[in-house]
Amino acid sequence: VQMNNELAYADRRSLLASCMKAAQDGLMPDGREAVLNIYNTKVKVDGRDTWVQSVQYLPMVRGLLKVARNSGEIAHIDAAAVYEKDEFVFERGDEAKIVHRPYLGADDPGTVIAAYMIAKLTNGETHREVMTKRDIEKVREASKASNGPGWSKWYDQFAIKSVIKRGTKLLPQSSDRLSRVIEHDNEAMGLDFNK
Secondary structure, eight states, X not given: OOSOGGGGGSOHHHHHHHHHHHHHHTOOOSSSSEEEEEEEEEEEETTEEEEEEEEEEEEOHHHHXXXXXXXXXXXXXXXXXXXXXXXXXXXXXXXXXXXXXXXXSSXXXXXXXXXXXXXXXXXXXXXXXXXXXXXXXXXXXXXXXXXXXXXXXXXXXXXXXXXXXXXXXXXXXXXXXXXHHHHHHHHHHTOOTTO
């Protein structure tokens, strides 16, 4: 509330529930690990529709990576967005590898064309996940705010978050924490993969 005084005027029940979810996930709602978003929602009060400012907990990329690292089975995890002018090679098979050389020129690197995650496990295995723009767009279209400020302002971060969530499905799940964080993120984004 000290970082965002608008939270003091939002619906108390949703603020408390959002803080409880952040605490369960072990994430600080500091804008880096997670955020507490305020949005208007319609609720029934005495049989009438009324607009209320609700609070919504949303894990961020840094928070997902923190929980994955703290699982005890992941030695290192990295994820990034790939832009049109980047050099990017992804090979599957017996000698799978990802090579990503970001474009460092002064002009715009172009639009995001893919996102990837690389996780090195403590047992020596390496897991890689790549999502093309087509796959990222499917996730965006399944979101309740597919044209909202998140996807329009931070497309790269939402793409990275999408590939982390997909890639961690193949990682060891020694604790339920990572699954719960991903569930909380899907709930906040209103993801409906049945669309």
